[in-house]
Amino acid sequence: MNVELRRRIFQQFAATGEPPEIAADELAALAREHAVVLDGQGRIAFANPFATSSAPYTVITPTRVRFAVCVWDGLGVAAALGEDARVEARCPDCHNQLCLEVRGGELVPTDTVVHFLVPAGQWYENLDST
Amino acid sequence: MRLFRDEEHVRNAYPVPGALFAPAQLWQLAKRWYGDRLEPDWVPHTRERNQADLEAAGLTGPFFQLP
Numbered sequence: 001m002n003v004e005l006r007r008r009i010f011q012q013f014a015a016t017g018e019p020p021e022i023a024a025d026e027l028a029a030l031a032r033e034h035a036v037v038l039d040g041q042g043r044i045a046f047a048n049p050f051a052t053s054s055a056p057y058t059v060i061t062p063t064r065v066r067f068a069v070c071v072w073d074g075l076g077v078a079a080a081l082g083e084d085a086r087v088e089a090r091c092p093d094c095h096n097q098l099c100l101e102v103r104g105g106e107l108v109p110t111d112t113v114v115h116f117l118v119p120a121g122q123w124y125e126n127l128d129s130t
Numbered sequence: 131m132r133l134f135r136d137e138e139h140v141r142n143a144y145p146v147p148g149a150l151f152a153p154a155q156l157w158q159l160a161k162r163w164y165g166d167r168l169e170p171d172w173v174p175h176t177r178e179r180n181q182a183d184l185e186a187a188g189l190t191g192p193f194f195q196l197p
Contacts (some may be wrong), residue, residue, distance in 0.1 A: 001174065003172075003174065006174075007170070007172055048164075049164050071131055071153070072131045072156055073131075073164075074133075075156055079161045079163075080164045089132075091134050091139055092132050092134065092139075092143045093139035093142045093143045094135055094139055098133050100133065100153055100157075107153060109154075110153050111136065112133055112134060112136070113133075113135075113136055113137055113140060113153070114134075114150070114153055114156050115132055115144065115149070116131050116148050116151075116193075117131075117144060117146070120193065121196065
């Protein structure tokens, strides 16, 4: 596994909100190792916890907006950055906007709930649906 | 791995079971799992480390058993 390349991807996502340009053969190798998930055009869709702007979870920090594919990754972006953050998404049932806030390293109490549909034993079989 | 308004909204969306828990537990997990992701010397965590992170966040039992 190309750890240095993975570090570069995370750093670029953190700095700009988008992934770096990487050669197709290197991306394909990372995808085979489940280190990234590619979109239909062969570009990085996400490298957990970071995702491109089409992802449903928005992570707003004092410095920039980033994106995540799930609530775990949304909080993961906040944890990786070590900044206060607001994770926004819509409830999959009622479609109202929901929000989680991290302030001073703590999660602000919330009445919302987290649901994992897929057991951990199957997480890596299809990262897209997990 | 989605955020819902409350349990009733989960049941409306997913008639099949899954795991339901508080965002505070997920925050504990996120800090352990992703807190070092931007460090210059980051390396992928081992399966054992990941399983320990889940357990430390109170996410235990067969549903949270990694392959």
